[in-house]
Amino acid sequence: EPEVTQTPSHQVTQMGQEVILRCVPISNHLYFYWYRQILGQKVEFLVSFYNNEISEKSEIFDDQFSVERPDGSNFTLKIRSTKLEDSAMYFCASEEYGSDEQYFGPGTRLTVT
Amino acid sequence: GENVEQHPSTLSVQEGDSAVIKCTYSDSASNYFPWYKQELGKRPQLIIDIRSNVGEKKDQRIAVTLNKTAKHFSLHITETQPEDSAVYFCAATGDYKLSFGAGTTVTVRA
Numbered sequence: 536e537p538e539v540t541q542t543p544s545h546q547v548t549q550m551g552q553e554v555i556l557r558c559v560p561i562s563n564h565l566y567f568y569w570y571r572q573i574l575g576q577k578v579e580f581l582v583s584f585y586n587n588e589i590s591e592k593s594e595i596f597d598d599q600f601s602v603e604r605p606d607g608s609n610f611t612l613k614i615r616s617t618k619l620e621d622s623a624m625y626f627c628a629s630e631e632y633g634s635d636e637q638y639f640g641p642g643t644r645l646t647v648t
Numbered sequence: 649g650e651n652v653e654q655h656p657s658t659l660s661v662q663e664g665d666s667a668v669i670k671c672t673y674s675d676s677a678s679n680y681f682p683w684y685k686q687e688l689g690k691r692p693q694l695i696i697d698i699r700s701n702v703g704e705k706k707d708q709r710i711a712v713t714l715n716k717t718a719k720h721f722s723l724h725i726t727e728t729q730p731e732d733s734a735v736y737f738c739a740a741t742g743d744y745k746l747s748f749g750a751g752t753t754v755t756v757r758a
Binding site: 538539566568570576577578579580583590591593626630635636637638639640641642 | 682691693697748
């Protein structure tokens with residue numbers, strides 16, 4: 536069964552550094568999402584992406600964040616200048632057109648020191 | 649925006665007993681309500697969902713109910729087994745982005 540994959544599984548970075556989190560959505564899916572979960576808190580929506588553009592973003596998704604689909608398979612989340620409070624588990628999800636069902640990747644644990 | 653509340657935060661049940669998790673939502677425009685199971689260190693897995701035009705849905709030992717008037721929905725697990733131990737999240741959406749509950753840690757005692 537196809538699954539969403541994410542790399543790396545764990546990323547440690549220093550405050551102020553740029554990080555890129557990578558996701559490979561399920562191949563026939565057209566909607567892509569990033570969520571994050573700070574330890575002990577709810578899963579929070581960051582951004583949705585469809586037809587090569589952002590369709591919605593939350594207030595968390597400020598100018599330090601960007602997303603890109605650089606080729607036909609990858610979907611990336613970039614944080615330009617990481618802050619301590621960006622430490623969280625970041626989940627990518629994808630959805631087939633018209634289904635509502637979002638399938639999650641295994642997550643990337645980002646630790647900012 | 650949508651606000652989803654989930655109760656209880658932890659639930660311990662004897663193997664074979666039933667487990668019930670309840671969620672409420674705030675946005676009457678929400679029309680899709682999935683439930684995810686997350687085992688330790690693994691991805692959230694979609695286990696069942698319900699849409700607003702349906703009041704109840706069942707899949708083997710799990711069932712979901714939805715009360716649109718009261719804006720609440722519930723997950724029912726019957727004949728619990730040790731492999732049901734996990735964190736369960738409810739979610740709601742009317743516009744693609746999922747709003748999650750805080751999660752329920754279910755422990756099934758052998």
